[in-house]
Amino acid sequence: MAKDLFAFNGEQLIQKNAPLADRLRPQTLDEFVGQDHILAQGRLLRRSIVADKVGNLLLYGPPGVGKTTLARIIAFNTLSHFSVVNAALAGIKDLKSEIESAIDRLNKFGKRTILFIDEVHRFNTAQQDALLPWVENGTLTLIGATTENPYFEVNKALVSRSRLFRLNSLNSKALHQLLQRALNDKERGYGLKLINLASEAEDHLVDVCNGDARILLNALELAVESTIANQDSSISIDLKIAEDSIQERAVLYDKKGDAHFDTISAFIKSLRGSDPDAALFWLARMLEAGESPRFIFRRMLISAGEDIGLADPNAIVVVESCAAAFDRIGLPEGIYPLAQATLYLAATEKSNSVKAIFKAVQKVKDSHKQNVPSHLKDANRDQEAFGDGIGYRYPHAFSKNWVPQQYLPDTLLNEIFWEPTENGWEGKRRSLLNERRSEQLASLIEVEQQNPLTITSGKADNDLEKWLSRQVLKEEKRLKNLISKLWLGISWKKNHRVLVLAPSSLLWSLKPLRETSEGGVVLAVSEDNHPRLLAEMETLAPMERPTLIDSKVESIRKLEDNLKFEVIGGRIPWRVFSETNFFELWPILTEKCVVNTELSLIISNPCSGPAFSLKESLELYSNKKNPDFSLLSDLICKEEKWLNKQEYKKKFILQLEKLGWNISSEEWTEFVYQKVDASIIKRWLNKGSEYRKIILKNCEEETLIRLQELFQRLDGQIIKQKLIHTKFLAKNNN
Template identity: 45%
Template structure:
């Protein structure tokens, strides 16, 4: 059977190292990879288009787990099969104390009764569910099952991934064509990759057909030309299910493009729906709604034109009826917009006790999965802006700037020609300046672990108000996704580490401390967390970090590196930056909050200068300022400009925001004693030791007594400067 299996089945990866793509799920350091390697699973649902690796991931788990693995297909199985699987799981648990993983392919095909039959056994741990589906689980899978599972969204493979799949098949000797002499021309490779459209299975099927139907030449070489490739795979498969997620997302994109007055995007989404076989009557019905909802009285003729096009379509049919679809869409896209008819719904809301209306988001339909997958986030409502238009992109990222519609100079179209051109220019300018960037789609989600959440919140609440503000600012700049791998460069007591754990539950967190004692303290602090949820604690300086990491996990690159006062202890900040940049993903970001000691609160400013003689006060000022002018002291010989230079020198684009803050601080006996002690708990000289370079012991004693008399138990505004840094390879230079 293996010999007769198709190439796509033979080339299915057997190990994680062979798996290509989906780095956001199984890249180094991420939760799912760690779970597979540690054989520790909770229930999972893999969601994504065909040929992206859902079943392969399940089989990889089957090959590595010590648990009993049962695989069923929801299309072929019913409640009886579920009961048999549950019975087997119970027997395994009782006789061998062995867990059971139940893999359900096409899990969305289970009806409600089948899903209900499965639910209690997932809930009580009899089986660990791994589901695979091409449909949005928030629409098609029992909500109770979804809430108890981690959801991983797989994306279509990119061009580089598909080329690696093709190369792997051509060089693999046991399962692929490595033993044959196959030469694929570059144009043929480009065609395979382009038409496969992110589907590895489609790519391998096309390659197999090309190789198996092409005779070798006199030298035994099988030449795959562009012509052969075009015969092997002729038409791009479009992911589109008339009752599924793609259907709702695409019609949502069309309607929002029409509402946003973008004729190019409207034609693109209309063409995609027609190409995929959508019912034109459904599209006309939605355009008729929009003609009143979003154009309304601004152009009362809009509903007349769309209705006439719909009637004409009934007479003409396809394929010529596409002219009427395009005409209706172009008319609506270029029509002036008014939502004044929405006044009816205001009245209706009053009748219905002001029931809250749903707010639309950007392009994707967010009816039931906004919190889980972030679909629709960031949509800018055109009616909220002047002239009912905003410079917002409606085309896919790779098609931004593409022009499909060229208005003529005749009649009404001539009147809108200048408007269309100006809006296109404004859209391109907004993208160029980064004014509008489409929000990143959330690719993973999972159930909330209440115990962990309470533990993290309790830990975080130990920080003061100022630290919480710093933490929040860092994570606002970081823009973490749930699947990211994060490195805390200076974990301290865990202020940033614990928030990172909360924000990347399907990713991974690494926390660095400078000394073994500090690292041990943090490890003891996180010991109560489940093993897979714990951060990996490292002991290293910033310059030592890459070497220490290499001993823990090879080839790891971080989506985000964060740090609070991470660079303050580094004598050579450029060298530290050079080492750290090796650990950053090409699309990653480095976010820092660094206190600049050079600008910290001066103690002499807390005193009343009239309480000391003028000469002593002036020498006190000079002695204290000398502390911060020492060019040999790495603690104080730098500022924000130096940090920017260090990061820019290693190829990063850097944004810097310097903040002067004032924090309430009470002057206590312990604090004064620490200032005036002769020995310091750290290796650095104390305040009194610095003063001793210019003042006598008696003068220092007088100053200390003045601090005690005038400031003891007083609350003062303590001044400090914190610089927030956001650096990446793609930031503006």
């Protein structure tokens, strides 16, 4: 009993004397500040933690952004045993002990173990390999925290079995929020003290801490604890005290870490993007961090070829000259040729047309019979025996030192690899090159005449099974094209939350599921289709499955208040599009959107019915000069009235504009083909069919009999039906 009492007192003393940053660690997700891109309402990681379904995770980010804190919150929320290991202190022996305990726990009590490893990149290869089998078979669920890029520092097998979440430096809003919590919290912060923190002092602390919550709170603690209280017991912290309490902002740079690769990447992309100011900033950052100038020059030489190329062939000369000058001068004066080369590359014209070499390399790998044309072969060795070199035209013997002739192998005639841009040096030569290519092609006519193409055609195959298989392939291609068209133009982010409307199959949501691995996807579809979609979703891992809800207005309204969508899309059945419920949905959906939510919808409706297709086919197959199709003409008018959805499309556009959407639309048509047989005629004309009700309106039963006779004439024939697709693309301005 005495031991427990001493232990309790010890824990209280540790907590009381802990640094402010440790005392203020959030204990719930609601207390967690920042990282909304992975922890906002509806995001994948938040859902996993709340549901206690956390799998293997790697939390990657700079110091002081909440990696360890997030692990502690998971510990508070899980029913599994939670163990903690620090990779800097633990060895193989400690790791084996944790694994043995986890096995024992699982075998005796059926209890899972979550193992949190701080600074997991510090484990050597042997230690990481020792973890792998137990992570793989589910004995351990691994949560690793690291400040280094896991793709470079962590075992590839562990990375492939874990979901990676990147935590970013905290923004100023989150940092100000943390400061206020520290000042107001009476149990863990300074809420029991009267502290006057000047606004300029607060801004300075936030600015200099570099997005690191730990540095921010340590600076605040130092300022408070080292400042003598006023006569009224209040503590005043002005800008001078704040400046003394926090060190000067350091350049976060490690020549072997991510900052090295990220900064040089930003530098090269600034050169490529013709931004001299940004290029100078990243150059200065690298020099201040001690980056090797020779490394920088080496990357600029690559950029001169890759990004400037033949738009300015002098670029590589300038960089090489500046590099030579730097070797003679050295630092500090050598900063001038460094800056000169940087500004020249940033300011000059750009082209990456030299990438044509990769197209040529691929053609070399793919093509066969790449023999050198006879007239280009070396004439000094085999001219007499084989005629090598005969027929070669010496360009310098002709006007302008050029003559059209074949230079590529016979199998690559007319192939074009280099496509110069309109920029700079190559742009001035573009028209001349195209002119010469035209002449070159004309000169090859004789070669083509020597190898004329033989065009043959065979009889059409009328076998029914082959026809059906071709139709299946066509439909599959049509569907893929429509899905691709639906999501074309959406600017995806990994943490987007997406609402897919009326998906007839999971296929319509696969693109959002792939693109939003850290967000979430909700499918809104009528309850009749839920069983089929649930069956399809069984193929996905539990935490990767979309949320399935009913498409009724009430169901959308019941979604969580904090759940907002960045993308809404779907292909709406043409019958649903004209229903009142569809238009009642949009005021509610608009409330569930963030600013700049993107909307993409496709409505596909037939603009001609069976009677139109029947008339067109009978005209084609009829032997009569002037067949009487008055019956069909009347029915076609009814079909068009039934199928025309232009009124509803205008109504939809007007509704969205009133709700604050900026909307545009486009239309295109296509034909689908249908084989006429007894089953399809029955589907159209039997009692209960919608089409039968349409044609019998103001008509007698005799019309139906006559129509059936006309359809039977086309038994076994293929008729075509015209479809019109409308895509609505919109952005929410609210």
